[in-house]
Amino acid sequence: MRAASEPRLRAASPNWVQALTSHKVSALEILQVLMDPILPVFAIMAFGFGMGRAGKTSVDDARLLNRFAMSVLLPIYIFGLIANSSIQSFSLAPILVYLLVQIIIFSCGFWVAHRLFRRTRKESLLLGFCGVFGNNALYVLPMSVLLYGETNVLPISSIVTLDAIVAFGGAMLALQIISLGKVSPGSVALGIAKVPMLQAIVVGLVFNLAGFTVPAPVNTFVGFSGAGAAPVALFALGVVLSQTRFRPDKVVMTFTLLKLIMFPASMWLGLTLSVGTDNVSNQFMLAAAAPAGAMSFSLAMLYDVRTDDIAQVIIITCVLSLITLAAFA
Secondary structure, eight states: OOOSSOOOHHHHOSSSSHHHHOSSSSSHHHHHHIIIIIHHHHHHHHHHHHHHHHHHSSSHHHHHHHHHHIIIIHHHHHHHHHHTGGGGGOOOOHHHHHHHHHHHHHHHHHHHIIIIIOOHHHHHHHHHHHHTOOOOIIIHHEEEEHOGGGGGGHHHHHHHIIIIIIIIIHHHHHHHHHHOOOHHHHHHHHHHHHHHHHHHHHHHHHHTTTTTTOHHHHHHHHHHHHTTTTHHHHHHHHHHTTTTOOOOHHHHHHHHIIIIHHHHHHHHHHHHHHHHHSHHHHHHHHTTOOOOOOHHHHHHTTTTTHHHHHHHHHHHHHHHHHHHHHHHH
């Protein structure tokens, strides 16, 4: 078995048949990535589930923990991620394709949720967000390190950064504007000023684009504090899941298919028609095939949006994405 630091380059699949039948990574290697670090990361969610079922942690407790993660820990993490990213080194063409596909799929998801399923604008926004925001930092990045080596995962890093700035930041801003009830330059500015996450994105971008170096003590603080964001949010998700009845309905299945089928298929088509198939575009395909990110659930709790369908989409895509990710591994 190759060491994780050794590049293991391969070309992207030229068509869906080859993508679904060509497996250059052994089942043992995929299992290794699942066992460490993916499953240990998500074990904290299982702890939350157990604490919720045992009555040791309530949903109200989970909401408080989630608010702490979203208002304190995650902004710290996002600032460090953006401020220290090599934005100038990112490949622009596939990023633009990824962003365009995200906008199209998100718009379709919002319309379906709001018009067909009669969900509120906030819930429709977050269901659409489920369809385009993948768990790339905790799920796909370790797989990419295995496939391409630690020094060749800049494409996935660019997706994580893009999602933090555009998808996640845009979703939070839209939710804030909906909460304010109006759209204007003033409401946009107020929305940014009132949300720590949006402030962290803006400050991180200023540091990055201005070429400022984050001081070593600040990086230490960011690494220490920001590392708690994902565990706290996942624990809160586990607690809420312990009180959620799993009854996949039309909404859950629609947005599960949107994330696992429509988004990767549209991304494959966009990349094939524009930038072609290579190792860079294949990492973008892995990102598109990732399960729905837990941040959609965290946003739902933060903005008092119903979480039952969103939580089910996250869990179901986490299980089924093992198939879609294996198709492009």
